[in-house]
């Protein structure tokens with residue numbers, strides 16, 4: 001596999017990139033912080049990434065730079081065949097309610113920018129016979145909850161987009177994987193109370209990598225969340241209003 | 246320090262939770278951060294680094310309720326690796342387990358390892374851990390070429406044997422009190438396989454055990470003894486002597502050893518399980534199991550020894566065993582510390598200089614036996630020369646480690662008594678396992694404490710880095 005990864009320096013992206021490195025995949029890490037990317041690239045090289053581990057600048061807040069970043073990834077890998085986007089924005093509901101600018105940023109990064117990037121990559125991959133686009137959404141996008149519907153809405157939009165992308169590009173050889181993590185213990189969720197069924201990044205990464213290899217359109221991690229969300233999606237509105245989880 | 250409000254905690258990525266060492270005594274609530282990049286908060290408030298929490302007592306426990314704990318385990322990237330020399334530079338949160346997973350298949354092994362692999366490199370430096378090869382190779386710090394620290398004022402300092410040497414020597418064994426170790430450069434040792442050639446031998450008493458360790462240490466890189474510490478009288482100190490070395494390629498079975506199966510302890514053990522009667526039974530069974538099935542083998546070792554051909558001796562010995570069975574027997578039982586029940590336990594580990602000899606060791610064992618405080622097994626080990634690091638634990642002589650289920654004042658009194666014997670013998674206790682030792686006793690054990698304090702005060706005059714242990718043993722304000 002020749003993968004371009006957005007978000008490999010941290011959390012689930014880091015765990016996933018390590019698995020790919022250890023089986024000898026070639027990687028390009030895309031992100032904002034050059035120094036961080038460099039340390040992660042060296043880590044992955046030592047851990048066994050056989051191909052190039054290069055880095056290139058990409059900022060999800062600046063969609064104008066996406067084409068250049070994808071070009072750089074293509075050059076480093078002689079055309080990548082997989083794009084993985086684990087990066088995303090997160091903030092607690094209260095701070096998003098209080099701060100419209102913060103809310104706007106989160107919606108932009110999680111929905112607009114990620115959709116634009118994946119769309120561009122899908123088109124590129126389709127142009128050369130196919131490949132895989134994998135992006136991390138969230139179970140929070142499956143059903144709105146009073147306690148985090150703002151973050152949830154950004155992910156609901158992304159999930160819908162990815163589903164459409166999958167349908168639209170399937171005939172042109174592009175496989176789209178929408179990852180929907182429940183609570184995973186990473187630095188992003190640090191400080192939050194740990195709910196039941198919380199996952200560890202490594203276990204989650206293994207499931208995701210299998211999904212990428214098989215082109216599974218929707219994958220819940222930890223897998224139990226498929227059933228948890230099934231149940232939650234079936235709850236009537238009146239019940240959702242009363243249970244304030 | 247006042248406790249942080251929950252909103253503040255959340256937005257800072259902290260959670261307020263009970264924190265304890267591996268012995269689960271004492272427990273204190275701390276504000277725990279688990280960042281992927283090691284960095285001190287800019288506000289200058291007190292902080293304590295913590296690795297995987299495998300030290301037993303209060304070394305990695307908050308100095309005061311709600312104090313900031315910086316867990317390093319998510320900062321675990323490899324920064325560089327020299328394939329020829331085996332020199333590894335990594336972030337301080339990298340664990341030995343991960344080093345083994347990544348580097349052992351390529352023929353590199355940690356130069357020194359404690360009895361569990363679930364420890365961080367930073368924790369190994371801060372405790373200057375020793376392993377079964379101390380008599381030959383010294384402690385962890387001997388293999389460290391460079392440390393990167395973030396010190397109390399927030400600046401980043403590089404130190405090593407030739408650069409900021411005092412800070413370097415104060416940090417090795419410095420229990421996290423000189424600064425946050427962010428990066429470590431470490432020399433791994435080359436090995437030919439992931440298998441160990443191991444010989445075990447029952448020994449009938451303390452004298453034989455000490456002699457056996459000494460003799461084995463001449464030829465074997467790894468030596469250790471398990472003492473049935475409930476055996477009395479003439480049998481005092483009886484146990485199993487174990488020696489090992491890395492198997493060569495020729496000796497090793499094809500392929501890597503199977504992964505150890507991990508079992509977990511699902512609940513806290515009830516107190517009756519720890520009753521002395523049961524313990525006694527367990528220890529005797531452990532001893533006789535080895536004594537019995539080693540019998541035939543033992544004759545063989547003697548025979549091959551007589552031939553004085555090392556190759557033959559090992560060929561005659563037991564089949565090579567996986568490295569994890571030899572180094573990390575307890576890791577196979579997940580949370581085995583819960584076996585000691587809710588009240589937790591102490592591990593008492595001390596070292597007495599060679600000059601004090603067998604009588605001091607015998608006295609310590611006798612006291613434990615007398616007290617009737619149950620302990621499954623005691624581990625005994627020969628240590629080599631002491632290191633230059635001010636607070637490093639090992640010194641040339643014998644070290645003894647034993648588990649003491651925590652029973653309040655009774656257990657603490659026993660520790661003070663044992664400490665008196667240790668002090669009289671010119672020895673010391675291991676801070677990585679201590680939760681009880683009094684400051685005046687500690688001062689008597691560590692002649693270079695004053696020198697260490699001076700270096701610490703220079704780099705951290707306000708004692709920003711502090712722990713429950715430093716409050717207890719060094720008199721820091723909580």
Ligand SMILES: Cc1cc2nc3c(=O)[nH]c(=O)nc-3n(C[C@H](O)[C@H](O)[C@H](O)COP(=O)(O)OP(=O)(O)OC[C@H]3O[C@@H](n4cnc5c(N)ncnc54)[C@H](O)[C@@H]3O)c2cc1C
Pocket residue numbers: 267293294295296297298299300301304305317337338358359360361363364365366367368369370371372373374375376377419420421422424425426427575677712
């Ligand atoms: C089953 C078992 C067997 C053991 N066997 C041995 C043995 O044979 N020999 C031996 O020497 N020890 C042994 N130990 C003790 C253990 O090896 C040490 O306590 C080790 O240092 C724990 O590492 P940790 O990462 O869990 O550190 P923690 O326990 O989390 O922390 C220990 C100390 O290191 C400091 N620290 C941790 N990380 C940093 C950092 N990045 N910067 C600054 N300070 C830091 C902490 O402040 C604390 O003072 C054993 C422990 C267990 C549970």
